[in-house]
Amino acid sequence: MSTSPPPVTPPPPPPAQAGGGGRFAVVLLTVSTVLVGLMAGLFFAFDVSVMPGLAAGDDRTYVTAMRAFNAAIDGNPLFGMAFVLALLVTVGSAVVEFRAGRRTTALWVAVAAAAYLVVLVMTFAVNIPLNNELARGGDVAQMTDFAIVERFKSTWVATNIVRTVLCTAALVALARALVLHGRATR
Numbered sequence: 689m690s691t692s693p694p695p696v697t698p699p700p701p702p703p704a705q706a707g708g709g710g711r712f713a714v715v716l717l718t719v720s721t722v723l724v725g726l727m728a729g730l731f732f733a734f735d736v737s738v739m740p741g742l743a744a745g746d747d748r749t750y751v752t753a754m755r756a757f758n759a760a761i762d763g764n765p766l767f768g769m770a771f772v773l774a775l776l777v778t779v780g781s782a783v784v785e786f787r788a789g790r791r792t793t794a795l796w797v798a799v800a801a802a803a804y805l806v807v808l809v810m811t812f813a814v815n816i817p818l819n820n821e822l823a824r825g826g827d828v829a830q831m832t833d834f835a836i837v838e839r840f841k842s843t844w845v846a847t848n849i850v851r852t853v854l855c856t857a858a859l860v861a862l863a864r865a866l867v868l869h870g871r872a873t874r
Contacts, residue, residue: 710873713788716781717797717869721862723774724804728855735852739845747834751822754840758819775804778862785869793868800861803854810854814847 738757742750761767778801786794822836 710788713781713784713790714866714869714873716777716784717862717866720774720778720781720797720800721859721866723770723777724800724855724858724862726770727774727804727807728852728859731848731852731855734848735845739841739848743841747837748828748831750837750840751825751828751831751834754819754822755828758823771808775801775808778804778858781865785865790869790872793865793872796861796865796868800858800865803858803861807851807854807858810847810851815844815851818844 742753745753778797782794782797782801785791785797818836818839822840825831825836
């Protein structure tokens with residue numbers, strides 16, 4: 689009596705291989721997380737140190753310092769690149785995750801992109817116009833009307849707090865996406 693060995697079936701491919709895009713996707717997601725984290729940190733630093741410190745001084749110092757901060761930020765291509773790339777890389781990451789079949793991860797990344805998009809809109813609609821108004825105020829030594837300082841202390845500061853909260857929420861969403869991506873690509 690001859691017995692033949694049972695047929696050998698290869699194991700199914702692991703889920704990570706089925707979705708694809710693992711290494712590129714994790715690099716993109718990591719870069720997105722770092723960029724959004726840098727922006728959240730910048731806004732947070734203004735909330736907890738820069739703006740309260742300026743508010744403790746006189747109006748001329750406030751205007752002079754804010755003009756200097758704005759000029760330093762506006763003239764720094766590294767800041768501009770990080771500010772815009774944070775959204776572009778996050779959107780790109782959401783697309784890559786979605787195409788790889790990691791829908792839940794893609795959803796978290798999309799939430800982060802939406803929150804950061806609101807930050808950009810607020811920046812261009814509120815903060816930059818106030819910065820520009822402050823810049824057009826003329827020689828600070830000759831200024832007599834400091835009403836712009838009060839708008840900064842109310843509107844600009846409040847908007848920056850919202851930007852901090854939204855960036856932090858985006859950062860949390862991206863951190864969650866990194867965890868989900870890791871689980872899906874093991």
